[in-house]
Amino acid sequence: MADRLEFRSKLSSIQELAAGQGNRLTVEEIEKFFEEDSLSREQTELVCDYLLSQKVSVIGYKKQPGKIIEAEEEVADLDSEEQDYLAEYMQGIEGMKSGNAKEARIAYYLPLVVDTALQMHQKEVFIGDMVQEGNISLMAALGRCEAGADDEDIVMEEVRAGIRAFIESQTETKRQDKKMVDQVAELDETIRHMSEDMGRKVSVDEVAQQLGMTEAQIEAILNLAGEEVKKAQEDK
Incomplete structure (x- = not known):
């Protein structure tokens, strides 16, 4: 347990490190940390996957096939x-190409961001959100480069990392939402069956015991479902 708590603490610490760098880390920084x-390599990949789910761009990392489809x-x-x-x-990008040097520099990259978003697009994620996340990473990357001294490969790798982190964070949110929906459905069915069998309303602690959960967990799910179950002491 102590080792597990220590590792969780280190995960929090590396998230703080990422936050201080614009939610951006390289694989080398993670390995050094x-x-x-x-x-192991597998454990490092799990750390990278976790950081992606927290919307941290991990430069130089690509998810391995067989986990979540790339x-x-x-x-x-x-x-x-x-x-x-x-x-x-x-159409809006076209108008920027005839602007000043700064606008023209950005306008050069914006279509590349769109192409990257299209290559990485998933139907569960709106393409416009992916483009905007890519643009945020683009501006951060260009801000670290001197004007006229861009390394296009490095810039676009940061764009891909930013979009990848956004996709993973959205995927994780959907996973959590589905898990909660499933829990609500299971709880609703359990309450219905128990009430029918007992011929009365059931208490939170009775439902908690039936599902092997705490009363606090049951009440949290009930609040989302808009349901009410009387506490045991109210039935006495």
């Missing part, structure tokens, strides 16, 4: 709303 722990491997078709968004967005 956990150097004393002698993590977005680049299965490009989703755009719906009509996404197509309209991109058409309008690309």
Whole structure:
């Protein structure tokens, strides 16, 4: 337990490190941070996956096949709303190309961000949100480069890392939402069956005992479901 708590503490610490760097870390920085722990490659990948789910861009890391399907491997078709968004967005970029040097520099990269977002697109994530997240990473990357001294490969790797982190955070949110929906459905069914069997309303502690959960967990789920169950002491 002590080792587990210590590792959780280190995860919190590395998130603080990332926050101080604009939610951005390299694989090398992660490996150095956990150097004393002698993590295996698989453990390092799990740390990188966790950081991605917390919306931290991990430069130089690509999720391995077999965990969550890599977005680049299965490009989703755009719906009509996404197509309209991109058409309008690309028109706006054209107007920037004739601007000053700073605008022209950004305008050069913006279509590359769109291409990258399209390559990584998943149907569960709106393409416009992916483009905007890519643009945030783009501006951060360009801000670290001197004007006219960009390394396009490095800049676009940061864009990909930013979009990848956004996709993972969205995926994790959807996982948690589905888990909660499933819990609400299970709880609702359990309460219904117990009430029918007992011929009365059941208490929170009775439901908690039946499902092997704490009363606090049951009440949290009930609040989301808008249900009410009387406490045992109220039935006495």
